[in-house]
Amino acid sequence: MPRPETVPRSMRAVVLDEFGAPEMLRLRDVPTPVPAPGEVVVRVAAVEVSRTRDLGTRSGKHPFSQAVRLPHVLGGHCSGTVVGAGDGVPRDLVGRRVAVMGHHTCGHCASCRSGADEACGGLRLLGIHRWGSYAQYTSMPQECVHPVPDDLDLYDAAAMAATGPVGLTQLRRARLQAGDSIVLPGATGALARTIIALTRKLDVRVIGLSRSVTGRAENLVVLDAGREDLADAVLAAAGGPPAAAIDNVCAPDTFERYFPVLAGGARIVVSGAIGYPALPVLNVPARELYSRNLSLLGVRSHSAAVATEFWQLVRDGFRLDVETVRAHPLSDAATVHTKIADGVLTGHNVLVPPTAADRQEVPE
Ligand SMILES: NC(=O)c1ccc[n+]([C@@H]2O[C@H](COP(=O)([O-])OP(=O)(O)OC[C@H]3O[C@@H](n4cnc5c(N)ncnc54)[C@H](OP(=O)(O)O)[C@@H]3O)[C@@H](O)[C@H]2O)c1
Ligand SMILES: [Zn+2]
Incomplete structure (x- = not known):
């Protein structure tokens, strides 16, 4: 020993x-x-x-x-x-x-x-x-x-500890099915990149929105979050209305552009928001929530059971x-x-x- x-x-x-x-x-x-x-x-x-x-x-x-x-x-x-x-x-x-x-x-x-x-x-x-x-x-x-x-690598392990279990929880709350697409603002962020990695083996298309990069790779398309025609661009990239959004940026102007094109019954999952000095406030049209059966879901973090599942995924190669x-x-x-x-x-x-x-x- x-x-x-x-x-x-x-x-x-x-x-x-x-x-x-x-x-x-x-x-x-x-x-x-x-x-x-x-x-x-x-x-x-x-x-x-x-x-x-x-x-x-x-x-x-x-x-x-x-x-x-x-x-x-x-x-x-x-x-x-x-x-x-x-x-x-x-x-x-x-x-x-x-x-x-x-x-x-x-x-x-x-x-x-x-x-x-x-x-x-x-x-x-x-x-x-x-x-x-x-x-x-x-x-x-x-x-x-x-x-x-x-x-x-232990640097990767620390990074994964911060975003892996919560990312997995967000994906579960988004209840994606094969063939679905999802909107993901702040695509270059730590949590967003973990979520993108977690979707790699799912039959899911990710429409990343970014203020800094655009591009395309495997199941991912990243669009300029600031473009005027964002709604149309999201629909075109997704091939129809996306089934969910995971939004940990909550920039109000971006939210207002993608919100109208989410599918009926879509889930919007939020575990964070960015804005200095004050955190953003979203303008959510109440009638749209019920008439389109939309769900706005807050996820504080994750359970111990999901953390255990996540680290098993890592032992399995994630x-x-x-x-x-x-x-x-x-x-x-x-x-x-x-x-x-x-x-x-x-x-x-x-x-x-x-x-x-x-x-x-x-x-x-
Ligand atoms: N609840 C939890 O357990 C949990 C865990 C981890 C993170 N979070 C929260 O989730 C949010 C994202 O965290 P993160 O670690 O992914 O952050 P991050 O790595 O700093 O990424 C945030 C991304 O948001 C975009 N962005 C838009 N406006 C921005 C601004 N004014 N300043 C900086 N970035 C801006 C950027 O992406 P583009 O340049 O691509 O637009 C950036 O890469 C934070 O609010 C964080 O607290 C929560
Ligand atoms: Zn307790």
């Missing part, structure tokens, strides 16, 4: 002492977490920078911020290696390469008992309700970790497209936040903590 690795008493982490601008994120030494009963400690390989979850929380203006006790360490979805296990955790988990689901549920409320745990009233988010993974080490309940295949994930040193956390807020950095962006070997060289 391999020897358990030695974990130092202190570690580098990006600490938030006060809510505010990205410059509030400062790299410094803090105590390394120790595993509580039922929990594991993971040496972090990569952590995804999440728009709403991390940028919103850091600003102090998001509802998530109210759950934070300062000083705080952000970061939810990550990947790494289990280096410590508390009482009650199987010892063979130590040494495993894992992806970390960024939330856990109470396990005993009515939603949890009925299997609808994504609606858990006691939902706890890593990097919000407890210190997260913008750090060399992080801890979490054992049920958050999912072993990943040996050949899966992968993101190559070169989808950009890696940045953990010390660049503030710059990455600034660029995402400015809209110049999109897609999967992961922070990579220093290893024990290069820890001494990291600047303040």
Whole structure:
């Protein structure tokens, strides 16, 4: 059996002492977490920078911020290696390469008992309700970790943890059937690209909308989201009215252009919205909702069962497209936040903590 690795008493982490601008994120030494009963400690390989979850929380203006006790360490979805296990955790988990689901549920409320745990009233988010993974080490309940295949890059694993299970949930709520088409705004985004990858083996046509690229590949057509004739272009690319939209951008002008051409009975699934400084408000014509039998569905995240299913898909060979994930040193956390807020950095962006070997060289 391999020897358990030695974990130092202190570690580098990006600490938030006060809510505010990205410059509030400062790299410094803090105590390394120790595993509580039922929990594991993971040496972090990569952590995804999440728009709403991390940028919103850091600003102090998001509802998530109210759950934070300062000083705080952000970061939810990550990947790494289990280096410590508390009482009650199987010892063979130590040494495993894992992806970390960024939330856990109470396990005993009515939603949890009925299997609808994504609606858990006691939902706890890593990097919000407890210190997260913008750090060399992080801890979490054992049920958050999912072993990943040996050949899966850990940067990709962190990226997939952030968007895989929620993307799969969105696709399920869209209830697509063979031959259907779906509208997908923000086609170059992290979540959108995961959804595109997940549709690869389905007989489904994806009509991506983008402010930055256009093009065509396999089951995907990407249209300019800003074009005046977007409705006609969507109908032409889809070969008829699309059966669903998965919209995690919610730009009102784009929504107003594709909404009229959705098929009767279509599902519009939303798990996010982008807009600075204020989030967008959609103008939804109420009569259209009932006269065309449309459904507008919010998906907060995903259940533990869907996360388990997603990681089984990964063990069965599901992968993101190559070169989808950009890696940045953990010390660049503030710059990455600034660029995402400015809209110049999109897609999967992961922070990579220093290893024990290069820890001494990291600047303040
Ligand atoms: N509920 C959950 O579990 C969950 C999980 C992951 C993400 N989300 C949410 O889903 C949304 C998308 O997340 P993401 O990680 O995919 O974001 P992302 O990688 O930054 O992508 C967002 C995409 O939206 C488009 N866009 C349109 N207007 C934009 C603007 N003003 N600034 C930046 N991008 C703009 C861009 O695509 P084009 O250039 O192609 O138009 C961009 O690539 C966010 O609100 C995020 O919080 C939710
Ligand atoms: Zn619960």
